[in-house]
Amino acid sequence: MLIPIIGALIGILIGLNLPFEIPVSLVKYTAIAILAALDAILGGIRAQLGQKFLFSKFISSFFANTALAALLCYLGDMMGVDIYIGAVAAFSIRLFQNLSLIREELFDRFWIWRSGRREKDM
Amino acid sequence: MRIKVRSWQWGIGLIAALLGLLIVLQLRTEFKIRAKLPTRQVNELAQILKNQQMRLTKYESEISTLRRQLNDYDRDREILRLKMAAGLTPLEGPGIRITLSDSEKKLKEYEDPVFYIVHYDQLELLVNELWAAGAEAIAVNNYRLGSTTGFSCAGTTILVDTRRLAPPYIIEAIGDPANLKNALLMPGGFVEQQILSFNLKFIIETVDRLRIPAYKGSISFDHATAAKEEGGN
Numbered sequence: 001m002l003i004p005i006i007g008a009l010i011g012i013l014i015g016l017n018l019p020f021e022i023p024v025s026l027v028k029y030t031a032i033a034i035l036a037a038l039d040a041i042l043g044g045i046r047a048q049l050g051q052k053f054l055f056s057k058f059i060s061s062f063f064a065n066t067a068l069a070a071l072l073c074y075l076g077d078m079m080g081v082d083i084y085i086g087a088v089a090a091f092s093i094r095l096f097q098n099l100s101l102i103r104e105e106l107f108d109r110f111w112i113w114r115s116g117r118r119e120k121d122m
Numbered sequence: 123m124r125i126k127v128r129s130w131q132w133g134i135g136l137i138a139a140l141l142g143l144l145i146v147l148q149l150r151t152e153f154k155i156r157a158k159l160p161t162r163q164v165n166e167l168a169q170i171l172k173n174q175q176m177r178l179t180k181y182e183s184e185i186s187t188l189r190r191q192l193n194d195y196d197r198d199r200e201i202l203r204l205k206m207a208a209g210l211t212p213l214e215g216p217g218i219r220i221t222l223s224d225s226e227k228k229l230k231e232y233e234d235p236v237f238y239i240v241h242y243d244q245l246e247l248l249v250n251e252l253w254a255a256g257a258e259a260i261a262v263n264n265y266r267l268g269s270t271t272g273f274s275c276a277g278t279t280i281l282v283d284t285r286r287l288a289p290p291y292i293i294e295a296i297g298d299p300a301n302l303k304n305a306l307l308m309p310g311g312f313v314e315q316q317i318l319s320f321n322l323k324f325i326i327e328t329v330d331r332l333r334i335p336a337y338k339g340s341i342s343f344d345h346a347t348a349a350k351e352e353g354g355n
Binding site (some may be wrong): 003004005006007008009010011012014015016018021022023024025027028030031033034037038041044055058059062 | 131133137138139145146151152154171
């Protein structure tokens with residue numbers, strides 16, 4: 001659990017110190033990419049909690065989601081279709097689904113752990 | 123088992139770093155935008171900005187092309203043309219030479235000699251005829267006529283600007299020789315009526331290569347200043 005946090009911190013530090021910024025006209029697409037990446041990470045956490053985690057799947061979903069989401073939004077803009085909105089909706093729904101599943105799983109684990117401890121105490 | 127777990131955890135760490143980087147970059151840009159603009163129009167404004175930047179680069183390339191054209195434009199040639207028009211440069215070219223002088227006819231007692239000498243207005247009208255026939259440059263007795271040149275009469279001599287002329291008056295004009303000659307010799311024209319009829323000596327020769335000197339008078343504008351062109355077409 002420590003390694004992802006350290007990694008995130010390193011990333012944030014690098015991001016804060018980079019001399020360049022995302023061009024204003026591209027901000028829209030990177031926002032979607034970030035949403036996709038978050039979705040991939042939450043999906044990974046959920047899979048790990050369910051003991052179904054596959055590293056290759058996680059990596060491919062992370063990069064493919066991110067790149068495809070940004071690319072599709074760009075294409076949509078070129079064609080005058082607001083795929084942007086669709087992507088936001090889809091990823092948000094998945095994000096909340098994953099979040100709720102993770103919360104449920106953690107809750108269950110907590111209860112199991114607590115009841116186990118109580119049994120020990122008794 | 124433990125080593126296997128480690129290896130993919132490094133991968134997750136890397137991805138977490140990537141995500142952190144992306145989010146921070148995004149937030150930096152986003153905050154910067156928000157500091158200046160209302161959020162709702164950001165995307166439209168971004169689009170406008172992109173378009174304007176594209177147009178800017180287009181215009182910049184256009185400017186550089188035009189600048190190059192301007193440099194290519196031969197300024198010296200324009201100056202030379204204006205100098206030629208103003209009479210400030212000697213010219214040469216084909217044209218005609220007219221020799222005009224007083225009548226050599228022996229006058230009878232009753233004849234008034236006034237009619238048989240060259241008057242300044244005859245000279246002036248002759249020059250006018252030449253201009254009208256398309257002469258590009260005219261000199262009288264080797265004195266180039268400028269844009270402000272006028273003929274006048276001072277007692278018994280003819281003045282062109284302030285310079286005295288003495289007969290024979292040699293008028294040289296650059297232009298199409300045939301045109302000039304025909305215009306002068308037109309039946310019933312000025313020459314026939316005003317010059318030949320008084321038996322003045324009048325000779326026209328065609329010259330292949332005339333040389334006309336530059337205007338030697340002063341050019342000064344004490345009263346006139348350049349004004350803006352009106353209308354403009």
